[in-house]
Amino acid sequence: MANLFRKLESLAKRKGKTVILPESYDPRVREAVKLILKKNLAKVLLISTGKVINLPENKDLDIIDIGFAKQFASEYYRIRKKKNPAYSPFDAEREISDPLVFSCMLLKNGFADSVVAGSVYPTSTVIRNAIQIIGLKKSNKTVSSFFLFTFPKGHNFTHRVLAYADCGVLPTPTASQLSDIAIQTSLNYRKLTGTKSRTAFLSFSTKSSAEHESLHKVIEAYKMTVRKMPGHIYDGELQFDTAFVPHVAARKNPDGKIKGDANVFIFPDLNSGNIAYKVTERIGGGIATGPIVQGLVKPVMDLSRGCSAEDIVNMVTISCLI
Numbered sequence: 034m035a036n037l038f039r040k041l042e043s044l045a046k047r048k049g050k051t052v053i054l055p056e057s058y059d060p061r062v063r064e065a066v067k068l069i070l071k072k073n074l075a076k077v078l079l080i081s082t083g084k085v086i087n088l089p090e091n092k093d094l095d096i097i098d099i100g101f102a103k104q105f106a107s108e109y110y111r112i113r114k115k116k117n118p119a120y121s122p123f124d125a126e127r128e129i130s131d132p133l134v135f136s137c138m139l140l141k142n143g144f145a146d147s148v149v150a151g152s153v154y155p156t157s158t159v160i161r162n163a164i165q166i167i168g169l170k171k172s173n174k175t176v177s178s179f180f181l182f183t184f185p186k187g188h189n190f191t192h193r194v195l196a197y198a199d200c201g202v203l204p205t206p207t208a209s210q211l212s213d214i215a216i217q218t219s220l221n222y223r224k225l226t227g228t229k230s231r232t233a234f235l236s237f238s239t240k241s242s243a244e245h246e247s248l249h250k251v252i253e254a255y256k257m258t259v260r261k262m263p264g265h266i267y268d269g270e271l272q273f274d275t276a277f278v279p280h281v282a283a284r285k286n287p288d289g290k291i292k293g294d295a296n297v298f299i300f301p302d303l304n305s306g307n308i309a310y311k312v313t314e315r316i317g318g319g320i321a322t323g324p325i326v327q328g329l330v331k332p333v334m335d336l337s338r339g340c341s342a343e344d345i346v347n348m349v350t351i352s353c354l355i
């Protein structure tokens with residue numbers, strides 16, 4: 034569905050959201066800001082760290098000086114002190130002047146609707162700040178991420194949109210975390226594509242075709258998810274071909290709820306999820322958007338450090354909708 038992002042952009046425009054981009058010193062971010070403003074996608078808030086930002090004035094662009102971060106120092110200190118008794122007001126004074134920390138505090142305090150960062154900051158820094166400052170949605174205990182795949186014109190899967198999770202955050206999820214990942218990804222898939230999710234819990238076994246202790250958590254996560262979200266379509270444990278290829282599903286899992294038509298794939302850990310998303314991108318020719326971070330009270334999106342200005346625009350679009 035090559036035009037998915039055109040549809041998402043027109044939905045995002047109607048929301049009138051404000052997005053913070055903390056890495057205004059990155060030329061790709063400034064390029065993305067020009068595109069966002071040209072498309073009227075969202076209002077943009079940038080953090081100035083003293084360097085010239087060099088963007089034309091625009092009614093939808095605000096630039097706030099990092100010097101204003103100090104007013105959040107005591108609130109930030111209280112947040113960090115809860116988890117780390119050795120944390121001092123001096124530490125908070127120093128750290129609040131980091132554009133990402135300041136941006137998360139602005140988001141927490143209602144100055145914007147989302148933060149999109151990670152063209153320079155590593156994933157772990159973006160996620161750790163988001164967990165510590167923004168916190169988790171009450172409905173789940175897990176912050177995770179997914180990639181959305183679309184396919185170019187002429188590709189066998191041009192009309193498909195797929196979601197892979199978790200490919201970016203949790204190295205070794207437990208059964209209950211895997212279940213949270215599946216529920217969040219399925220709900221977000223529905224929200225972004227308007228299509229019902231059909232979610233497969235992947236492994237190297239299809240319905241007990243193999244026996245190994247590593248499979249237990251996948252089976253437990255599947256059962257847990259069915260109990261928590263009975264109205265949705267889930268199946269597991271499944272091999273990828275059983276989940277994705279109808280004639281293999283007919284042979285290996287004839288009574289399954291997924292008939293080789295899964296659109297959401299839940300990987301047992303970060304190794305498999307991350308490898309699979311790169312294989313789909315590099316060999317399979319899929320267009321990956323993500324990691325789309327989920328499970329937080331307010332959206333903080335992580336960019337890949339190899340991202341382009343267009344990738345940033347896509348993540349800003351998603352941050353307005355999720």
Ligand SMILES: CC(C)(COP(=O)(O)OP(=O)(O)OC[C@H]1O[C@@H](n2cnc3c(N)ncnc32)[C@H](O)[C@@H]1OP(=O)(O)O)[C@@H](O)C(=O)NCCC(=O)NCCS
Pocket residue numbers: 116156157158160161164169174175176177200201202203204303307
């Ligand atoms: C997310 C991440 C930063 C957390 O690491 P960490 O800060 O060392 O986390 P810890 O295990 O020390 O946990 C700290 C707290 O955060 C919580 N936490 C950590 N990861 C969490 C998650 N994904 N969801 C919810 N809570 C989480 C822990 O439960 C713990 O809470 P507590 O203080 O109440 O006990 C880490 O998993 C990470 O780096 N992930 C990214 C992996 C990566 O590099 N990806 C790049 C491309 S694949």
